[in-house]
Amino acid sequence: MTGLLDQFVLFIASFAANWFSALSGGGAGLIQFPMLIFLGLPFAVALATHKVASVALGLGATLRHLKNNQFERRFSLIILGAGLPGVVLGASVILAIPPKLAMFALGVLTFGLGIYSVFKPKLGMDYAPRNQSGRALLIGMLGLFVVGFLNGSVTSGTGLFLTIWLIRYFGLDYQRAVAYTLVLCGLLWNGTGALVLGYLGHIAWDWMPALLAGSILGGYLGSHIAIKKGNLWIKRAFEIVTILIGLKLIWG
Known part of the structure; x- marks a missing residue:
């Protein structure tokens, strides 16, 4: 059982992690996941x-983003249909993968995302949908399946991969991509991964009150600021978060 001080620390860490995640389109695991290990939970x-x-981050973000009605039903179903099988597969095999190897590889990839965005100043600034039919x-x-696999298997920052894939390949701008990531990945992909991991492993339910409160509140407020500030502000947040997460995973 966690005491009141631990619950307060969990709430602050969860709020900060999910506030940044809602701004940048992923990365809550940078703070929240290591904090859980630091406070005594096994990997x-x-x-x-x-x-x-x-999942609560997805709920908080959903409450805010649905007001903007930026979601296309067909494209949402494509993201879910292609990504969810990868989430299930990734969550099924992660407990057999050496954590240090997985985290180092993810760190290199995540750091690369941030650097790539920095040197592509026009990336994600305009909404120009493409590659949504045929072989493309x-x-x-x-x-999306590969990103789903990463989401199910390694928890730190994988929503960022979905954000950049939606921008780079499908032509979304940062604001739309972050909205899809937070709602579909945050709520439904993570919900599926949570069910699989909960079935195969154990969940510290007595830690949940503070984590859920911080996730919902941080997700809602972070999404609100992202919507108000627009693409350039979100792009800068994305770059900061990806570079920090990459360095943390490489040298952590």
Whole structure:
């Protein structure tokens, strides 16, 4: 059981992590997941517990983003249909993968995302949808499956991969891509991963009150600021978060 001080620390860490995540389109695991391990949870339990708590980020973001009505039903179904099988597969195999190797590889990739965005000043600034039919769509769905696998298997910052894939390949701007990531990945992908990890492992339910409160509140307020500030502000937040997460995973 966690005491009142631990619950307060969990709430602050969860709020900060999910506020930044809602701004940039991913990255809540940079703060929240290591905090759970630091406070005493084993890796597998921390992973499952964080995955459940991250669903609340999706809920908080959904409450805000649905007001803007930026979602296309067909494209939403494509993201879910291609990504969810990868989430299930990733969550099923992660407990057998050496954590240090997985985290280092993810750190290199995540750091690369941030640097790539920095040197592409026009990336994600305009909404120009593409590659949503024929062979191009199949390639895009394969990419969504791979991102889903990462989301189910490694928890720190994988929503950022979905954000950049939606921008780079499908032509979304940052604001729309972040909205899809927070709602579909945060709520439904993470919900599926939480179910699989909860079935295969253990969840620290007594840690949940503070984590859920911080996730919902941070997700809602972060999404509100992102919507108000627009693409350039979100792009800068994305770059900062990806570079920080990459360095943390490489040298953590």
